[in-house]
Amino acid sequence: MIDHLLSASDLDRETATLVLDTAGEMAAVSGREVKKLPTLRGRTVVNLFYEDSTRTRISFEAAAKRLSADVINFAAKGSSVSKGESLKDTALTLQAMGADAVVIRHSASGAAHRLSGWIDGSVVNAGDGTHEHPTQALLDAYTMRSRLGRLEGLRVALVGDVLHSRVARSNVWLLNTLGAEVTLVAPPTLLPVGVENWPVQVSYDLDAVLPKLDVVMMLRVQRERMSASFFPSVREYSRRYGLDVVRMGLLPEHAIVMHPGPMIRGMEISPEVADSARSTIVEQVANGVSVRMAVLYLMLGGIA
């Protein structure tokens, strides 16, 4: 049904809705005493992680194991990659080992796309550079839909470091496909070139946007990807684009607060907001497993 999942823009509305509906059924499995299905018995899923990401790796691992797939975790650190092996050679090794699906996280944008051309199995992009992270967007959409009941017409703001955020990029494409209205809120230095061609509105003023929102998604400030200064100081960033209790008070009653994690408490989001009933941060983690189960099932369940 799906060959690869490289970009959120690969998903049309019908397919994206199928993934979300399937994730809903998978979520029921997570609530059972026996959290295991025999569906992918005998299939092998390789987690190929060139960048550290315990959260995403564990989420994919849990998803694959709940569907009874065999999981091989491959961390680049301490592997032949540090001896100089190329991505292509690693891919060919995985191919020879009979990987049915490869979940790849890489610091280079486009790595997942290249990998999909080298191996027969399915490729899931679990984050490539500053490009995309489609399963995160799917789990965010799933979380919004389960909290607010719909996606069509929802007003969503993505706040913060849009420039370095693959989460933001994937969310923009997916939410647009599913009929939500997206506003990007960020300092001008943290908006990507060409953002005027994206299907979004742009604002530099968080306070003005908040009262009209259904969802506010705070993005992580990716200091590790910043080679220059993009804003004067953490304090100033926090004052203009951080979400604290006072600012949360500007949101409508029903609005929810999201964060893809890992969050920097006190900078992007204050601890009181992160732990409030409006915050879906812990829910997003649980939903991540269900969504990844759905993706793996739809990719691997059928004809190999």
Place this chain on the structure above:
Amino acid sequence: MTAVERTGAPPPDKTILDADAMARTLDRIAHQILEKTEGGADTVLLGIPTRGAPLARRLGDRIRTFADLAMPVGTLDITLYRDDLRLRGVRALEHTDLPAGGIDDQRVILVDDVLFSGRTVRAALDALKDLGRPSSVQLAVLVDRGHRQLPIRADYVGKNIPTSMAESVHVRLSEVDGADAVILTPGGAR
């Protein structure tokens, strides 16, 4: 009425059960369930989607009418337990919805429209095992068309229809298809 043509030119579609006959058949199965379960205590009806689910609800309605007994009714999606996913391709999942009391120590009656190879029932037994521990499991089907590939037998059968592999049996229900009927068509194995 029940004779099946097996040779010669393909016969036209044949209606095996019309709406009235289906209603009588379900009446009979409901009575048989009450009889065999000695009043229907500690018994749960689980329909297998798509058409097993409305059939289970109809049986539940009849049992409420006949015996003034609210037998719990649920649905059991077996898609993730099928052994032919790799051959046929993935399909969208249906909903599994167990009654509030669960199925532990209950007599579970699986309800489906057609019993054919038995593989669906095998998958259902696997699914049940992951959901709880029923005291026993029985099977009710509207139509048994034969050609079993597994040692599985139904406890309640609406109609036995001897078929050839080339024929197919279509169960139509008003909830799904707009009208009630069981139709035998030549060609195109189910």
